[in-house]
Amino acid sequence: MMSEAYLTVEALTKYIKRKFDADPYLKKVYVKGELSNVKHHTSGHLYFTLKDDRAQIKGMMYKRDAERLKFRAEEGMKVLTEGYVNVYERGGTYQFYATNMEPDGVGSLYLAFEQLKEQLAKEGLFDERFKQPIPAYPTAIGVVTATTGAAIRDICTTLKRHYPLADVYIFPTLVQGERAAASIVQSIRQANALGGIDTLIVGRGGGSIEDLWAFNEEIVARAIFESRIPIISGVGHETDTTIADFAADLRAPTPTGAAKMAVPDVLALRQRVTDYEARIMYVANTQLDRAKKRLQQLMNAYPMSYPERMYRPFEERLVRLDEQLQLATERHITKQQQQLERLTARLTRQMPLATVQLEQQRVANVTARLENAMRKLVDQKASQFDRAIRTLSALNPLSVMERGYSIVYNKERQVIMSTNDVETTDDVTIHVADGQITATVTAVQREE
Numbered sequence: 477m478m479s480e481a482y483l484t485v486e487a488l489t490k491y492i493k494r495k496f497d498a499d500p501y502l503k504k505v506y507v508k509g510e511l512s513n514v515k516h517h518t519s520g521h522l523y524f525t526l527k528d529d530r531a532q533i534k535g536m537m538y539k540r541d542a543e544r545l546k547f548r549a550e551e552g553m554k555v556l557t558e559g560y561v562n563v564y565e566r567g568g569t570y571q572f573y574a575t576n577m578e579p580d581g582v583g584s585l586y587l588a589f590e591q592l593k594e595q596l597a598k599e600g601l602f603d604e605r606f607k608q609p610i611p612a613y614p615t616a617i618g619v620v621t622a623t624t625g626a627a628i629r630d631i632c633t634t635l636k637r638h639y640p641l642a643d644v645y646i647f648p649t650l651v652q653g654e655r656a657a658a659s660i661v662q663s664i665r666q667a668n669a670l671g672g673i674d675t676l677i678v679g680r681g682g683g684s685i686e687d688l689w690a691f692n693e694e695i696v697a698r699a700i701f702e703s704r705i706p707i708i709s710g711v712g713h714e715t716d717t718t719i720a721d722f723a724a725d726l727r728a729p730t731p732t733g734a735a736k737m738a739v740p741d742v743l744a745l746r747q748r749v750t751d752y753e754a755r756i757m758y759v760a761n762t763q764l765d766r767a768k769k770r771l772q773q774l775m776n777a778y779p780m781s782y783p784e785r786m787y788r789p790f791e792e793r794l795v796r797l798d799e800q801l802q803l804a805t806e807r808h809i810t811k812q813q814q815q816l817e818r819l820t821a822r823l824t825r826q827m828p829l830a831t832v833q834l835e836q837q838r839v840a841n842v843t844a845r846l847e848n849a850m851r852k853l854v855d856q857k858a859s860q861f862d863r864a865i866r867t868l869s870a871l872n873p874l875s876v877m878e879r880g881y882s883i884v885y886n887k888e889r890q891v892i893m894s895t896n897d898v899e900t901t902d903d904v905t906i907h908v909a910d911g912q913i914t915a916t917v918t919a920v921q922r923e924e
Contacts, residue, residue, distance in 0.1 A: 493563040502561040535572035547588035554580040602722045608706040614674035618667040623648045627681040627731040639739030651680035656690035661699040679710030691718040710734025883907045895922045
């Protein structure tokens with residue numbers, strides 16, 4: 477058989493591909509099965525094998541379609557897929573190209589919700605230890621929501637009615653659509669950057685799960701977790717639950733509920749103050765009545781009727797102690813006088829009075845000579861000190877400089893004694909009597 481009768485591999489593959497392209501039943505097919513060999517490529521494409529109990533087919537989903545999936549395709553997941561079948565010429569295989577994918581038995585949004593919830597819970601974004609306390613008496617409240625709709629009106633009305641003392645800052649935000657998540661994140665960060673806001677309310681009114689989906693996005697949950705301002709989430713109705721609710725510091729059932737949780741009720745505060753005033757007055761009056769009764773009892777007591785009888789025993793004791801003190805003092809003085817007389821008599825017997833007087837005169841003479849010698853020594857030392865001062869003044873360099881002389885130092889603070897100590901362009905310091913002069917040597921003249 478001639479070689480021209482043989483087909484090339486490329487030609488055969490292209491022929492088969494045209495058959496696939498021409499088959500209308502393969503242009504749009506709906507296939508259900510179990511995912512295996514799932515690979516999320518760095519290019520954004522999704523590669524997988526779709527199988528059941530008896531067969532399998534390789535499949536892929538291009539990046540543009542994979543990015544629209546609300547959930548993450550995982551190994552072993554049962555899915556409902558939509559797409560087309562075609563031939564991959566380079567590999568010589570046919571495969572299924574999915575354009576859409578839904579979980580089999582559960583909605584894609586619900587599955588995405590549960591997957592993200594599990595992921596963030598493992599990371600600790602929902603832990604109670606990271607929750608910030610909501611200030612009891614805020615001075616400024618931020619509101620992240622749309623400027624249209626019932627939510628913003630309900631929040632502002634509730635805040636004004638319950639606690640008009642707080643300032644309210646509105647951060648206009650998209651709360652629905654593809655750009656809503658990024659808008660919410662931007663508003664949260666803007667509120668944190670502004671400063672001075674005590675509490676932040678993030679939310680919107682009710683709607684379907686698709687309407688509320690922006691609050692289930694991962695970037696919103698992380699922005700709420702990273703916020704330095706405590707955040708109260710108020711998304712949808714009481715039965716609606718979003719990822720933002722788990723990440724927030726406090727979850728409210730509705731936007732109105734979030735406003736109530738953000739502030740105290742001024743009427744309740746007034747009532748509480750009134751109750752405190754009443755309690756204080758009651759306690760004060762009760763204590764005052766008790767004090768009056770106690771005072772009356774003391775006034776009616778026997779000692780208060782005859783007060784002099786209370787201190788009379790102390791007066792009598794004071795008189796006795798004064799008498800005892802005077803008597804003891806007189807006895808002590810008499811005893812000391814007697815002892816002095818005895819000692820004087822003994823001294824007179826042992827040393828005649830003339831001898832005592834002579835010794836006293838000798839002591840006086842010695843004292844006078846000693847004082848005279850000390851005075852002469854002080855005068856001598858003073859004269860020596862004056863001479864030393866005059867000598868020092870004569871040798872003092874400052875005194876010499878006052879007569880027009882000066883001292884020259886080099887940059888190492890050494891005295892220049894000779895022309896050999898300096899060179900041209902050296903910096904020197906010249907000290908004169910009233911200061912110093914910095915100069916540069918321009919010439920050196922040495923003499924023999």
